[in-house]
Amino acid sequence: MKTPCRDVPSIAGILLLAAVAACSGNYSGGTATGGGGGGGPTTPSASVSEFFGKSTQGNLNFCRTCHVPGGVADTPGTSADTQGNLFLLSSDPNQDYANLLKS
Incomplete structure (x- = not known):
């Protein structure tokens, strides 16, 4: 018979997967579609x-859905691993490139 304490790692793993799935961007590694309208990797x-502008800007609009001040990803967390505020974008897309250079 399993003790409840042995199930904790399994439950924690399931909760972690559910949390990561909530931020379901396209992580396939393929060429992103839409957005920047660039000529692709050969240009x-x-x-x-x-x-x-060609490779990144258009994809940030999807991230901006949650990762802005006051958005659902703006969480203080309890450690550096759980702080959503470690990746926040400006609500103004025109500031993205300048903020990238500052970072």
């Missing part, structure tokens, strides 16, 4: 800002 960018 070189003339500058870092152009690359950011």
Whole structure:
């Protein structure tokens, strides 16, 4: 017979998977669709800002759904591993590139 304490790691694993699934962005590693409208990986960018616009900016709009001040991912947490406020975007997409450079 299993004791309840032996089930704790299994329950914790299930809860962790459920929490990660809530932030269900596209993590397939494939080419992102929509957003920046870039020419894909075979078209070189003339500058870092152009690359950011083609490869990243459009995807951040999905993240911005939750990862803005006051959004559901803006949580203080109890440790660095659980703090949602470690990844917050500005509510203004025009500030993304400048904030990237500051970071």
